[in-house]
Amino acid sequence: DIQMTQSPSSLSASVGDRVTISCRASQGIRIDLGWYQQKPGKAPKRLIYAASSLQSGVPSRFSGSGSGTEFTLTISSLQPEDFATYYCLQHNSYPWTFGQGTKVEIK
Amino acid sequence: QVQLVQSGAEVKKPGASVKVSCKASGYTFSIYAIHWVRQAPGQRPEWMGWINVANGNTKYSQKFQGRVTITRDTSASTAYMELSSLRFEDTAVYYCARDEYDDIDVWGQGTTVTVSS
Numbered sequence: 001d002i003q004m005t006q007s008p009s010s011l012s013a014s015v016g017d018r019v020t021i022s023c024r025a026s027q028g029i030r031i032d033l034g035w036y037q038q039k040p041g042k043a044p045k046r047l048i049y050a051a052s053s054l055q056s057g058v059p060s061r062f063s064g065s066g067s068g069t070e071f072t073l074t075i076s077s078l079q080p081e082d083f084a085t086y087y088c089l090q091h092n093s094y095p096w097t098f099g100q101g102t103k104v105e106i107k
Numbered sequence: 108q109v110q111l112v113q114s115g116a117e118v119k120k121p122g123a124s125v126k127v128s129c130k131a132s133g134y135t136f137s138i139y140a141i142h143w144v145r146q147a148p149g150q151r152p153e154w155m156g157w158i159n160v161a162n163g164n165t166k167y168s169q170k171f172q173g174r175v176t177i178t179r180d181t182s183a184s185t186a187y188m189e190l191s192s193l194r195f196e197d198t199a200v201y202y203c204a205r206d207e208y209d210d211i212d213v214w215g216q217g218t219t220v221t222v223s224s
Contacts, residue, residue, distance in 0.1 A: 032209070043214035045214070046210075055212070087152065089211065091210050095169065095170070096154040098152045098154070099151065
């Protein structure tokens with residue numbers, strides 16, 4: 001199975017800060033990666049697909065980059081509603097696997 | 108709009124089975140595959156398997172092979188996930204999700220399954 005490792009596991013940042021979350025795959029997955037936001041008690045919501053494409057309706061402050069084994073989700077200017085846990089998901093090979101999550105807290 | 112609406116919470120005893128439904132609306136059900144993902148409390152999501160709605164073909168995670176069965180009823184625009192031989196560690200929120208171009212775009216609201224004696 002492909003292991004997905006996210007870092008950091010949690011972070012605390014202020015409104016307006018630039019936030020970067022990393023996801024590393026244990027083997028190359030091309031750009032077969034998505035980023036999801038999950039708020040407590042809710043289903044995940046897709047933010048980014050194909051590593052860098054912005055999901056329709058998602059604010060442009062979210063962006064993704066990377067290919068192969070190294071990927072990044074960036075929030076350019078953190079907003080209060082961005083408090084959530086973020087997961088990466090690889091869909092290159094079965095079984096699909098998620099990162100362990102990054103919890104973003106607002107200072 | 109595209110929606111996946113799941114059945115309600117379940118409480119089951121160890122060794123029992125549970126069947127969760129997922130009704131789709133707002134799109135042509137047969138065109139998109141459906142995935143099932145579960146999330147235990149405080150854990151990352153875990154992919155269980157998927158079904159090609161058009162032809163009924165399935166693919167399961169090795170972890171659940173032999174215990175999980177995913178089916179669909181195209182006339183009812185509904186997918187189902189049945190998990191058998193339940194254990195305490197199967198307590199989780201179970202989600203169905205739509206496949207868009209070999210990726211997950213829309214999720215159901217989740218169904219809590221509690222395994223308790």
